[in-house]
Amino acid sequence: MxxxxxxxxxxxxxxxxxxxxxxxxxxxxxxxxxxxxxxxxxxxxxxxxxxxxxxxxxxxxxxxxxxxxxxxxxxxxxxxxxxxxxxxxxxxxxxxxxxxxxxxxxxxxxxxxxxxxxxxxxxxxxxxxxxxxxxxxxxxxxxxxxxxxxxxxxxxxxxxxxxxxxxxxxxxxxxxxxxxxxxxxxxxxxxxxxxxxxxNIPTVFLAGTVYYPRELEEVCSGARVQVTCSETGETRETETNYFGDWEIEWLPKHKQVAIRITLAGYKPVTYTAFTDADHYVGMTYLAKE
Known part of the structure; x- marks a missing residue:
């Protein structure tokens, strides 16, 4: 025992x-x-x-x-x-x-x-x-x-x-x-x-907000967000909510990750981030294909 x-x-x-x-x-x-x-x-x-x-x-x-x-x-x-x-x-x-x-x-x-x-x-x-x-x-x-x-x-x-x-x-x-x-x-x-x-002690989260084209100034719900660790290839996914916000928890610490945002009818957006700490990575504006 x-x-x-x-x-x-x-x-x-x-x-x-x-x-x-x-x-x-x-x-x-x-x-x-x-x-x-x-x-x-x-x-x-x-x-x-x-x-x-x-x-x-x-x-x-x-x-x-x-x-x-x-x-x-x-x-x-x-x-x-x-x-x-x-x-x-x-x-x-x-x-x-x-x-x-x-x-x-x-x-x-x-x-x-x-x-x-x-x-x-x-x-x-x-x-x-x-x-x-x-x-x-x-x-x-x-x-x-x-x-x-x-x-x-x-x-x-x-x-x-x-x-x-x-x-x-x-x-x-x-x-x-x-x-x-x-x-x-x-x-x-x-x-x-x-x-x-x-x-369940948290590791690192990344979060952001997705908008339709800049001139509309309107948040985008339902956009797909993928975060992939460049070192391990592990991928986490989510979708933006009613307010255009997204968040992904439990990311590995101190890793370079690729963030890819997609929505039908719009050009994909890809950028990188580093999981040294919890980050709000900012606002992303989509553009029509």
Missing amino acids: RLGIAIDSRLCMSCYCCYMACKDEHCGYASALSAPQPMMGHFWLDIREWERGDSSRKIKTATVPTPCSHCQEPACMAAAANGAVYKRPDGIVIIDPVKSKGQKAIVDACPIGAVYWNEELAIPQKCTMCAELLDASGYLTHLGDPQLKVPRCVEACPNNALIFGDLDDPESAIARVIAENRITQLEPLAGRATNVVHL
Whole structure:
């Protein structure tokens, strides 16, 4: 059995319910697995947000709830002395609140910055996946009972953007969610196996607007837009909407792409772009054949 959390960024709406539930559970409360979480300065469930797009014509945001990833080969455990960080048989990674005293190297070792330094107690701290609740509820011996506890962040999410369960069970809800979605692990964790699995973190989008001939100043709906990666040959397609706008998501990063716009009775338009970031590539005017 390997316990984990699947996090679907596409379903996160930045309500911070998971963040507040984590604070409610750990601020002011100690367990055998963790000292109390400080009220300020610690983000055991960090909500990482950024604005996407480079034009006022196309702006949106991305949100990635980010706890400790509970790596299968934790960098923090490798940096710890005296067994101060250990991995449980169920895969949950724990920092011992006594043995870790003074070991700031544990904080520095985390590739995603998910370990925090408690200045008052001089210890590193992070998400425990609410292991103290799981242990108290008997989760390990009654896996799947809906009456038993799950991590507080999972329990609090109104959109089911966080799913908890046994990663080793192909019939579990978490395994099904992962199989049905796009795995987009955090970039600093590339090549690492983790028990927190991120899904649907956006890559790059391109967008634009298509008009009929310039003199008409009228948007064109139903034009076909193809974006082809020059390196891989992969092609993504869409059509312009009622407002003449188009958008294609999930493009590979840092690639040269060719954009081709076609509409019956009009000359094709082709130009290139580079997917270094999300771009609104501008307005395209069609011309009669």
